[in-house]
Amino acid sequence: MTPDTVMGELQAALTMALVIATPMLGMALVIGVVIGLLQAATQVNEPAIAFIGKLFALALVLAISGGWMLAQLVTFTTSLIQRIPSMLG
Template sequence: MDSQQVFDIGQQGLMMLLMIAAPVLLTVLVVGLVISIFQAATQINEATLSFVPKVVAAVAVLAIAGPWMLTMLVDYLRQTLQSIPTVVG
């Protein structure tokens, strides 16, 4: 195994990480921004007001995009495990 193969495997892993994490992270970011603007406009400083909607949004995204995420992860893992003989040998 040469260094180029190691870099390719690492790059594929990082791209998979970004693709899987992006929907949840972006949703929580947008919800947090909206709640922060609301809190700044109304001057309500309640910690649960920002926490609960983020959790609800994250759970909703996981419920909607969860099957896609799981399929992507299983395909990546299957591809990685099947490439072991060609990488090692």
């Protein structure tokens, strides 16, 4: 196993982690900005409001795109396991 192979696999793993995390991170960002704007407009500075809003939004995103995220992860893991013999030999 060469250092190039290791770096390639690490890059693929980090890319997959980014792809899987993007829907949840994007929704947390959008909800955080919207709630922040609403709190600034109404001058209500309660951290629990932002937390509850993000919690519900992330649960919704996970319910909607959880199957897709799991399928991506299973596909990546399967291809990685199938590539192990060629990496070692």
